[in-house]
Amino acid sequence: MELPLSENRRMKVDEFDSGKMLTHAARQAKDRNYKDFPIVDVDSHHYELESFNEILEYMTDPVMRQLAQSANAGNSKGVGVMPGGVGYQDMGGRVTRYPLRRIEKPEPGAHRDVSLTRRWMDAMGVDVAVMFPSPMLQLGLHPQVEAEVALAWAYNRWLCERVLAEEPRIRSMLYLPFNDPEASFRMVKEFAGKKGVVGFMVTSARHRPVHHNSYMKVYAAIEELGLPLAFHAGYNWNEQSMALMNKFISVHAIGFVFHNMVHMTNWVLNGIPERFPKLKVIWIESGLAWLPFMIQRLDNEYMMRSSECPALKKLPGEYITEMFYTSQPMEMPRDMSLLESTFKCIKAESQLLYSSDYPHWDFDLPSTIYDLPFLKDKAKRDILGGNACKLFKLGLGGQKLAKVA
Secondary structure, three states, rough: OOHHHHHHOHHHHHHHHHHHHHHHHHHHHHHHHHOOOOEEEEEOOOHHHHHHHHHHOOOHHHHHHHHHHHOOOOOOOOOOOEEEOOOOOOOOOOHHHHHHHHHOOOOOOOOOHHHHHHHHHHHHOEEEEEEOHHHHHHHHOOHHHHHHHHHHHHHHHHHHHHHHHOOOOOOEEEEEEOOOOHHHHHHHHHHHOOOEEEEEEEEEOOOOOOOOOOHHHHHHHHHHHOOOOEEEEOOOOOOHHHHHHOOOHHHHHHHHHHHHHHHHHHHHHOOOHHHHHOOEEEEHHHHHHHHHHHHHHHHHHHHOHHOOOOOOHHHHHHHHHOEEEEOOOOOOOHHHHHHHHHHHOHHHHHHHHOOOOOOOOOOOOOOHHOOOOOOOOOHHHHHHHHHHHOOOOOOOOOOOOHHHO
């Protein structure tokens, strides 16, 4: 939790530190003895545009690089390269982290992204963070496919060389420019095995169907490597149905689930799990409440029209419960038994992965899992870190990374 606004205002600008902003989180970590077991955050973020000039240096196409650098000159928004997202992380003045983080000072000798990431990880008690970009989550909606491809290559090269190589506690599932299947395939081949790369990620806010035959070689390559594939949710207020909504809270509530619902439906009913049975799939940042609905809805439809899904050998819901899910944002119902039933429905003790979504405004601390009254201690530890250690083959066992790195 953040400090009260009055305390934020009293804090001098040159003293701004995200670690101080997470004072209450650090107190929670100490009180709950997180030091006794590893915590892996499977969905955290950084603001890559703060290092955008560095990233653009990695663009190999000189024309695209010049256009991007020209568009970015004098600001950090990347206008013309990054698609303009409609919406806001700001909370109308209630969360000061977003404007102030630009002036936060990193540790001497450390890259800014490494330093700031370590700072919040230490405060929250996180041992390993799987880090994703933020504005780039909208890149799948860019009208120029070549722009998505060029920026994805530049970002992944920069991330591997400047961030992942420097800090073993930071890992990433690399962004795939999914509007270009061939480029995505080449990216898997080039970056698999790089230090800190634990899988690959597709941003869900896009309009190409994931079951298209052109993606099969991408899935086959990832499956052969034994790495997971993630679909990271996002919103698109410009989506025709989303445009009916007049408040961002509405778009945020529905939009982050909508795209993953569409892609999961296509993924399961087109038999992709049968075609690639060893491919581990993760659905990120859609919460959990949608999953019982999907299981019941698709099972019901399938039992009435199974002839349309000849590739399936079992109910759609059985495939859904074999996939993995990140916890944030974990919807806290008025009746805790609803959440308990959801956990049981998706086999959370083995398939759920803790995620914070930090530093976004709706992030969840590890206590979100640790304090659940219906979970036994082993289940809490598995969700907070054990399941991710197995999935990503981190080799930590029950130890903290600092003891074995």
